[in-house]
Amino acid sequence: MSALWFLFAAFCEIAGCYAFWLWLRLGRSAIWILPGVLSLLLFALILTRVEAAYAGRAYAAYGGVYIVASLGWLAWVERSPPQLTDLLGAGLCLAGAALILYGPQWSA
Numbered sequence: 001m002s003a004l005w006f007l008f009a010a011f012c013e014i015a016g017c018y019a020f021w022l023w024l025r026l027g028r029s030a031i032w033i034l035p036g037v038l039s040l041l042l043f044a045l046i047l048t049r050v051e052a053a054y055a056g057r058a059y060a061a062y063g064g065v066y067i068v069a070s071l072g073w074l075a076w077v078e079r080s081p082p083q084l085t086d087l088l089g090a091g092l093c094l095a096g097a098a099l100i101l102y103g104p105q106w107s108a
Contacts, residue, residue: 002050002101006062009046010069016040018077057100064090064097 019036022028052058068090071082082090 002052003065005046005049006065007069009043009062010066012039012043012046013066014070014073016043018073052101053104061097061101064093067093
């Protein structure tokens with residue numbers, strides 16, 4: 001279940017940050033701030049649903065999922081396919097995220 005929360009949180013965080021990108025970098029209307037803020041608020045609430053004993057461990061593991069989701073956003077929304085090195089790096093990050101999140105269970 002944590003993986004789904006991580007993916008949903010990543011989508012909300014990226015969408016919220018992208019709304020600000022549209023406004024500040026691409027010259028879109030300041031109205032983009034409202035959905036951006038709401039999306040970032042939802043991101044913060046969703047991330048608290050991850051099943052982890054410590055917030056820091058959940059946030060660290062989320063970092064790997066965020067990287068993979070960002071590359072998905074790059075391909076899907078921005079229509080720019082990730083490079084091989086992007087995909088290899090994302091795989092390493094996901095492996096690290098799994099180790100951070102599930103490692104304590106393996107060492108107990």
